[in-house]
Amino acid sequence: MNLHQAMEILKENGYKHTNKRQDMLTLFSNEKRYLAAKDVLEHMQSKYSGLSFDTIYRNLSVFTELGILETTELDGEKKFRFTCSTEHHHHHLICLNCGKSKHIHECPMDLFPVSKEGFKIVGHKFEVYGYCDKCDEDNKQYK
Amino acid sequence: MNLHQAMEILKENGYKHTNKRQDMLTLFSNEKRYLAAKDVLEHMQSKYSGLSFDTIYRNLSVFTELGILETTELDGEKKFRFTCSTEHHHHHLICLNCGKSKHIHECPMDLFPVSKEGFKIVGHKFEVYGYCDKCDEDNKQYK
DNA sequence: GAGTAAATCGTAATGATTCTTAATAGATGA
DNA sequence: TCATCTATTAAGAATCATTACGATTTACTC
Numbered sequence: 532m533n534l535h536q537a538m539e540i541l542k543e544n545g546y547k548h549t550n551k552r553q554d555m556l557t558l559f560s561n562e563k564r565y566l567a568a569k570d571v572l573e574h575m576q577s578k579y580s581g582l583s584f585d586t587i588y589r590n591l592s593v594f595t596e597l598g599i600l601e602t603t604e605l606d607g608e609k610k611f612r613f614t615c616s617t618e619h620h621h622h623h624l625i626c627l628n629c630g631k632s633k634h635i636h637e638c639p640m641d642l643f644p645v646s647k648e649g650f651k652i653v654g655h656k657f658e659v660y661g662y663c664d665k666c667d668e669d670n671k672q673y674k
Numbered sequence: 675m676n677l678h679q680a681m682e683i684l685k686e687n688g689y690k691h692t693n694k695r696q697d698m699l700t701l702f703s704n705e706k707r708y709l710a711a712k713d714v715l716e717h718m719q720s721k722y723s724g725l726s727f728d729t730i731y732r733n734l735s736v737f738t739e740l741g742i743l744e745t746t747e748l749d750g751e752k753k754f755r756f757t758c759s760t761e762h763h764h765h766h767l768i769c770l771n772c773g774k775s776k777h778i779h780e781c782p783m784d785l786f787p788v789s790k791e792g793f794k795i796v797g798h799k800f801e802v803y804g805y806c807d808k809c810d811e812d813n814k815q816y817k
Numbered sequence: 818g819a820g821t822a823a824a825t826c827g828t829a830a831t832g833a834t835t836c837t838t839a840a841t842a843g844a845t846g847a
Numbered sequence: 848t849c850a851t852c853t854a855t856t857a858a859g860a861a862t863c864a865t866t867a868c869g870a871t872t873t874a875c876t877c
Contacts, residue, residue, distance in 0.1 A: 545854090546854085546855095547842090547843055547844070547853095547854060547855070548843075548844095549842085549843075549854095549855070549856090551855090551856085552855095567833095568833075568834080569832095569833085581857080581858095582856090582857085583856060583857045583858065583859090584833095584834090585834095585835080585836085585856075585857070585858080585859090586855080586856055586857075588833090588834065588835075589835090589855085589856085590855095604747065604750065607747065607750060607752075607832090607833080607864085607865090608832090608833065608834095609750075609833085609834090624788060624789075624793055624795070626793065627796070633789070633792070633793065635788055637782075637786050637788075639780075639782035639785070639786075639800060640802075642782070642785055642786055643780050643782075643785055645767060645778055645780075645802050646767075646776070647804075649776070649806060649807050650767055650769065650776065650804040650805065650806055650807070651804050651805045651807075651810045652767070652802055652803070652804040653770070653803055653804050653805065654802075654803045654804075655800070655801060655802040655803060656799060656800070656801050656803070657782060657798070657799070657800045658798065658799050659783075659788050659795055659797075659798040660795070660796055660797045660798060660799070661790075661793040661794050661795040661796050661797075662793065662794045662796065663792060663793055664792050664793070664794075667794045688823095689823085689824095690822090690823060690824070690873085690874050690875070691874075691875090692823095692824065692825085692873080692874075694824085694825080695824090710864090711864075711865080712863095712864085724826080724827090725825090725826085726825060726826045726827065726828090727864095727865085728825075728826070728827085728828090728865095728866080728867085728868095729824075729825055729826075731864090731865065731866070732824085732825085732866090733824095750833085750834085750863090750864075751863085751864060751865095752864085752865085
């Protein structure tokens with residue numbers, strides 16, 4: 532996924548082009564890591580002072596519905612990142628501090644059988660958490 | 675884990691015996707499934723009208739700290755269940771409707787290597803979601 | 818049974834998110 | 848280009864789960 536593709540998807544689905552949407556997507560395209568709504572809000576407010584947070588939330592959910600962003604929930608808040616691959620099912624190793632993430636290509640569901648007895652399975656979540664080298668270094672300095 | 679063990683753990687750690695605590699734990703001991711704080715509150719209010727939800731939340735977090743309950747986060751709310759095994763690391767298959775759950779003994783972290791390059795790993799989450807046969811049946815009736 | 822610390826009550830506060838209504842701004846077609 | 852229509856945004860209120868707090872009550876210790 533890149534910025535251009537994302538804007539195309541918006542257009543194809545009848546969503547209008549606005550500078551705010553483009554700037555939000557540019558942020559995700561540059562950062563390629565998990566961001567909380569408030570991170571996006573803060574970044575956007577540096578350019579658009581008085582920006583409503585409703586705008587951020589509404590657009591984040593539009594982007595997510597269209598598959599432009601993928602989300603996860605960490606510590607009771609939703610985090611969003613630019614979809615890394617539209618083709619392959621994959622999981623992530625996520626830095627709990629900065630949201631940087633790394634693909635995990637293997638999926639546990641493929642690798643071992645989960646007994647489905649008595650259940651109709653509809654989804655799963657596999658995430659590995661840690662600290663990237665940079666954040667780990669920064670942490671050590673405070674100890 | 676059973677009710678008696680749970681009460682023992684409380685005592686050993688200097689927590690007082692109260693009927694409310696015992697009743698909360700009795701509920702978990704009977705249900706053996708994931709419950710949201712509000713489920714617990716509702717159940718308890720049938721016996722203790724005017725029960726403060728502070729009491730529920732505070733006790734849930736005490737129980738969790740002591741390892742009596744295990745928790746997960748689903749749809750932005752915490753869910754709690756009686757710890758099923760204090761000995762083995764395990765995961766769950768969870769019914770999204772009623773919270774009923776089933777052990778998954780295998781852990782993906784044991785079964786395949788996650789490249790740790792550039793990251794210091796501190797944890798992981800693996801959960802499988804679905805509907806138990808009962809809830810699946812109930813769903814069908816409304817369609 | 819009295820004293821003390823813990824537990825609970827009642828309610829206010831918080832933080833993330835969603836909703837509502839009115840104003841504004843892209844896209845479309847005369 | 849201008850008018851119009853509809854999507855988008857602003858502003859703030861509302862909601863939902865959760866945490867915090869001062870006052871009161873209760874469980875355990877002596």
